[in-house]
Amino acid sequence: MHRAVKAAQDYMRRNDWYLKLDIRKYFDSIDHEILMSRISRKIKDPDVLNLCRIILKNQTLSSGLHSGKGIPVGNLTSQFFANIYLNPMDHFIKQQLGYKAYVRYMDDFVLFSDDPQKLKVTLRLLESYLQKLALKIKPKSIQINRCTRGLPFLGYRIYPNLLRIRKENLKRCIRGIKKTEQAYLQNQISAETLYQSSKSRMGFIGFANSFGLTQSIWGRDQQAVPTV
Numbered sequence: 001m002h003r004a005v006k007a008a009q010d011y012m013r014r015n016d017w018y019l020k021l022d023i024r025k026y027f028d029s030i031d032h033e034i035l036m037s038r039i040s041r042k043i044k045d046p047d048v049l050n051l052c053r054i055i056l057k058n059q060t061l062s063s064g065l066h067s068g069k070g071i072p073v074g075n076l077t078s079q080f081f082a083n084i085y086l087n088p089m090d091h092f093i094k095q096q097l098g099y100k101a102y103v104r105y106m107d108d109f110v111l112f113s114d115d116p117q118k119l120k121v122t123l124r125l126l127e128s129y130l131q132k133l134a135l136k137i138k139p140k141s142i143q144i145n146r147c148t149r150g151l152p153f154l155g156y157r158i159y160p161n162l163l164r165i166r167k168e169n170l171k172r173c174i175r176g177i178k179k180t181e182q183a184y185l186q187n188q189i190s191a192e193t194l195y196q197s198s199k200s201r202m203g204f205i206g207f208a209n210s211f212g213l214t215q216s217i218w219g220r221d222q223q224a225v226p227t228v
Contacts, residue, residue, distance in 0.1 A: 001154050004105040005163070011101040012147040012160045015112035019119040020151060021126070023086075024138040026107035027078065028070040030085050031134045032056050038084050056081075082106050085133065092129055097122060105154055112147070119144050156208060163208045177201055 012018065023029070032053075039052055055077055071078040086104065093099050093111065099122075101112035113119050123144075127137055143152075150157045150164075157164040176197070184194040 001105060004103050005154055005156055005158060008103045008110055008151060008153055009158050009160065009163065011103065011110075011112040012151060012158060015101055016114045016147060017112070017116045017119055018143075018145060018147055018151055019111045019113075019123060020141065020143040020145075020153065021109055021123070021137050022141040023107040023130070024136045026135070027073050027082065029135055030069065030071050030081065032068045034133060035081055035085050038087065079106070088133070089126070089129065093122075093126075097125065103153075108154065110151065110153060116144055165208045 035056070036049070036053065040049055043049060043052075056071065071081055083106070086107065090102075090104060093102050099111050099113070103110050111119060111122060113122075123137075123142065130137065145151070147160055150159050152158075155165065180189065180194055180197045183189045184191065
């Protein structure tokens with residue numbers, strides 16, 4: 001995720017405009033037959049292909065999804081399958097449309113250009129292309145804006161020379177830290193669990209330009225966080 005953020009910021013320094021999109025109900029919309037056709041282009045072992053089909057079928061049933069469509073969010077196999085599924089779109093954008101400045105993380109993706117009109121045309125082309133994958137762009141996700149105004153991407157607000165945490169993501173992190181600390185103080189979780197949970201959230205916060213914020217959070221309640 002951090003590599004995607006860094007790549008996006010680097011492209012923002014070299015381009016004036018961006019087009020940001022994500023897919024409507026992406027994980028629920030993945031078609032199993034289309035996915036298996038993509039996998040079978042690279043993998044020929046029938047046992048491996050059969051295992052993929054079993055995983056897809058079992059995950060669909062356990063998650064209450066429609067037969068033959070959708071994968072559960074969060075599973076490691078789902079993350080892998082989700083990347084494979086949009087791989088044709090990556091090639092379409094990079095090779096056929098000729099974009100060199102392009103970043104995708106799962107179903108969140110951004111294209112960069114100096115020409116906003118080119119981005120508008122690209123949007124229509126992508127809407128048409130995604131129909132081949134039985135996917136639709138989420139209308140509210142469409143943003144064409146100047147890079148200097150900032151890009152909301154993967155929990156951050158990215159500027160060409162500045163990286164901030166989006167307010168809603170920061171509030172969520174702080175709530176999570178407080179909740180985990182209380183669970184530790186009430187002996188509901190171990191010190192190791194508290195440490196790992198807090199370290200993960202602070203890693204997200206600390207990646208941004210947030211030294212003062214990080215110091216204020218750690219200094220808020222030093223006794224709650226154990227030394228591990």
